[in-house]
Structures are given as C-alpha cells and as structure tokens.
Amino acid sequence: MAEIEVDLYEVLEVHRGASADEIRKAYRKAALVNHPDKVPEDERPAAEAKFINVQKAYEILSDDDKRHIYDTHGMSAFNGAGEPGMGGGMGGMPAGFEEMFAEMFSGGMGGMPGMGGMGGMGGMPGGGRPRRSPDEEQDYEVSLEELYKGKTVKFASTKNVICSLCKGKGGKEKATAKKCSTCDGHGLQEVITQMGQFLTKQTRPCSVCNGQGSFFSPKDKCKKCKGKRTIEEKKMLEIYIAPGSREGEKIVLEGEADQIPDRENGDIIFKLVQEEHEVFDRAGSDLRAAIDITLAEALTGFSRVVLKHLDGRGIEITHPAGKVLSTGQVLKVPGEGMPIKRSDSRGDLYLAVNVKFPDESWNPTPEMLAKLQELLPKPGPAIEATTVDEVEYDPNGNMDEFGARDAQGGSAWVDDDDEEPAQCAAQ
Ligand SMILES: [Zn+2]
Numbered sequence: 001m002a003e004i005e006v007d008l009y010e011v012l013e014v015h016r017g018a019s020a021d022e023i024r025k026a027y028r029k030a031a032l033v034n035h036p037d038k039v040p041e042d043e044r045p046a047a048e049a050k051f052i053n054v055q056k057a058y059e060i061l062s063d064d065d066k067r068h069i070y071d072t073h074g075m076s077a078f079n080g081a082g083e084p085g086m087g088g089g090m091g092g093m094p095a096g097f098e099e100m101f102a103e104m105f106s107g108g109m110g111g112m113p114g115m116g117g118m119g120g121m122g123g124m125p126g127g128g129r130p131r132r133s134p135d136e137e138q139d140y141e142v143s144l145e146e147l148y149k150g151k152t153v154k155f156a157s158t159k160n161v162i163c164s165l166c167k168g169k170g171g172k173e174k175a176t177a178k179k180c181s182t183c184d185g186h187g188l189q190e191v192i193t194q195m196g197q198f199l200t201k202q203t204r205p206c207s208v209c210n211g212q213g214s215f216f217s218p219k220d221k222c223k224k225c226k227g228k229r230t231i232e233e234k235k236m237l238e239i240y241i242a243p244g245s246r247e248g249e250k251i252v253l254e255g256e257a258d259q260i261p262d263r264e265n266g267d268i269i270f271k272l273v274q275e276e277h278e279v280f281d282r283a284g285s286d287l288r289a290a291i292d293i294t295l296a297e298a299l300t301g302f303s304r305v306v307l308k309h310l311d312g313r314g315i316e317i318t319h320p321a322g323k324v325l326s327t328g329q330v331l332k333v334p335g336e337g338m339p340i341k342r343s344d345s346r347g348d349l350y351l352a353v354n355v356k357f358p359d360e361s362w363n364p365t366p367e368m369l370a371k372l373q374e375l376l377p378k379p380g381p382a383i384e385a386t387t388v389d390e391v392e393y394d395p396n397g398n399m400d401e402f403g404a405r406d407a408q409g410g411s412a413w414v415d416d417d418d419e420e421p422a423q424c425a426a427q
C-alpha cells in the first residue's frame with residue numbers, strides 16, 4: 001500500500017509544539033470545515049478524504065503516546081505491513097505497540113488502510129491474534145457539574161449481532177457460497193483517492209461481496225439475516241462517569257461494538273469532552289472563578305456567600321475589617337476544587353477578586369465626599385516642577401490607539417500582541 005507521506009500537523013494546521021488544547025480546537029475547526037455534509041456534491045469525495053485525514057491526524061496527535069511515536073518515527077510507524085523498514089522496526093517498538101497499532105486502524109475508519117494492511121499482522125512478531133471488529137469511538141460532552149458530581153448515563157444502543165440462525169455464515173445450512181468475480185475472491189478492491197494535495201492508494205473491502213470474497217445466490221441466503229450474516233439488536237447500555245473525571249478520558253464498553261463474523265468484538269468507547277462553564281475554569285483538579293465585591297466591602301470587610309459551587313452549595317467568605325482587598329488579589333480555598341478520582345481529596349478553588357467601583361449612578365453629596373476625603377489615605381508628597389501646565393484630557397482614552405497614528409508603528413509594542421499592553425496599562 002503506497003501512501004504518500006502526510007504531515008499530520010499540516011493536516012490540522014497547527015505547529016509542532018501545539019498544546020493538547022490547540023490540537024483539539026484545530027481538529028474541531030478542521031472537522032467542521034471539511035465535513036462531507038457541508039460541501040457541494042462535486043467536492044464531496046475530496047472533502048471525505050480530507051475528513052478522514054483530519055480524523056486520523058487527531059487520533060494520533062491527541063494521544064500523547066501515539067503523538068510521541070509519530071514525532072519520533074513518523075507516519076511509517078502507523079502505515080502497517082508492507083511499509084519499508086517496518087518488519088525490522090517492530091522489534092524495537094515498545095510493548096503494547098502492536099495492540100495500539102491494531103486498535104488505531106480498526107477504529108471508526110471504515111475503509112481505511114487497516115482493512116488491507118491488517119492481513120499482514122499475522123506475520124508480525126507475536127502476531128496471530130484474531131482480527132477485531134472496529135471500535136466505535138465517539139465524543140461525549142459533559143458539563144462541569146456532571147464531572148464534579150459524577151453521572152450514570154443509560155442509553156439504548158442498536159448494534160449488529162451475529163445471526164443466530166446461520167451462525168454468521170449468511171447462507172442456508174447445506175448451501176455453499178459462490179466466489180465473487182469482481183474481486184476474484186480476495187474480498188478487496190484498490191481505490192485511488194485524491195485528497196487535495198495528496199494522492200492515496202487505499203485497499204477497501206469489495207463492494208459486491210462486502211469484502212467476503214464470496215456470496216450466496218438469492219435462494220441459498222439465510223432467511224433470518226437475508227445473507228447479511230448479522231442482524232440488528234437493541235440493547236440498553238450504561239456508562240458511569242466518576243466524580244473528578246477529566247476531559248479526554250475514555251470510558252470503554254468492552255465488546256459492545258457491532259459484531260462481525262469471525263472477529264473478536266470491538267469496543268464502544270466514549271471520550272469525555274468537557275463543556276465550557278460560565279463561572280468556573282478548570283485546570284486538572286483545581287477550579288478558578290472570579291468574584292465581584294464592592295469598594296466598601298474591599299475597604300471594610302464582609303461576610304457573605306460569594307459564589308454558588310458546582311453542587312449548588314453557597315461558598316461563604318468572611319473577610320476581616322481593615323484588611324483591604326484589591327482587584328486581582330487571589331483568595332485560595334483549599335479543598336474546594338474538583339474531586340480527585342479514587343481518593344477523598346479535592347483540588348483547590350482560586351477566587352480572583354474584582355473590586356467593583358461605584359458607577360455613574362452613584363450620586364454622593366459634597367458632604368459625603370468631604371467625609372471620604374478625610375477618612376481615606378492622602379496622596380503622596382507633591383511633585384516639584386519649575387513650570388506647571390494645566391492640561392485638557394479625554395477621560396475615556398483607549399490604549400489601542402497608543403502609537404497607532406504612526407504608520408511605521410513608532411512604538412515597540414504596537415506590532416506585538418496588541419491586547420496585552422492595553423491590559424497591563426489599564427491595571
Ligand atoms: Zn443468518
């Protein structure tokens with residue numbers, strides 16, 4: 001199988017040092033843009049091919065182990081039997097590599113090289129394991145509340161199971177199957193796919209005999225499965241998301257994927273995707289949130305509920321009088337972060353203080369202001385200067401305009417990330 005080398009980072013349009021988060025975002029974007037349902041009909045084959053490449057790139061780059069193997073060995077480590085250097089290379093591969101390899105190209109990629117390439121697995125050192133039906137992997141979105149409290153999900157799954165009447169043969173007991181002439185009994189077809197700049201030759205199951213290499217004539221087909229060898233069956237399944245589970249974790253329902261005759265059953269795999277939360281940010285087992293307090297509270301202390309936690313509890317903070325709080329100050333609450341799986345401990349909660357100054361609706365009398373002036377600290381010593389100019393000013397200046405008048409970008413920081421300086425200066 002000759003596959004032209006594909007750079008997975010290029011496929012996802014990320015740099016080689018991209019973080020897991022950047023890769024996930026790039027994948028979502030690429031998957032959306034290249035989704036075959038979203039393009040005109042004549043562009044569909046190319047989009048399909050690109051879509052498969054995007055899936056493949058994400059599958060490898062989103063998994064630290066696979067990404068490491070890709071970074072160190074390149075795509076040839078994944079391309080399967082027949083790739084030059086593969087036989088020799090296998091000996092030096094880490095244990096479990098073969099399994100990973102098998103899993104990778106059987107999972108959710110109908111028609112991918114796995115179908116043809118896997119035949120070679122028998123010849124691998126320690127090979128000879130039965131082929132598996134493809135794993136069915138899908139994302140499962142969960143809210144932060146659900147990850148905090150844990151959740152059990154029941155759902156009905158329709159899957160193909162091996163026909164009980166013909167035991168997966170597809171034909172009547174005494175009937176024999178005819179050899180398929182389209183694929184000459186091999187069950188495989190070669191297809192050349194153009195995917196943008198890449199030209200890929202893939203081996204796919206024969207569409208006439210469904211990859212079987214043979215089929216039964218209409219009168220010999222099994223009455224129950226109509227020769228399809230499997231029938232659909234509905235089953236209730238249940239997954240448990242433990243408190244403290246994290247984004248990217250996989251929940252595996254072993255052997256629950258569609259059954260395929262003569263193969264071990266693949267798994268249904270759910271990959272957790274954490275939904276964004278309005279209030280909380282999560283990093284590992286720690287949580288972060290912003291709290292608003294009034295200027296009066298910042299100066300005089302307070303005791304009240306500042307936040308509703310993920311389980312609905314109010315989080316009360318008592319801050320002593322006379323200990324002034326400022327914007328940006330962080331209150332760390334130990335043990336109020338996310339639960340840590342398989343333990344009683346929890347991460348920490350970081351509360352970022354935001355002091356709300358009075359807005360225009362605040363209408364103090366001159367007496368009130370005089371009183372405040374008397375109560376609050378005075379300015380430092382006066383700045384000495386020989387000449388003094390009293391100037392006009394705009395109270396709503398915008399730091400984005402700083403240096404913008406100069407076409408050359410007179411200031412050093414204008415061409416840089418223009419948000420940062422504005423934020424620094426505003427504080
Ligand atoms: Zn049957």
Ligand SMILES: [Zn+2]
Nearest residue numbers: 180183206209
């Ligand atoms: Zn065929």
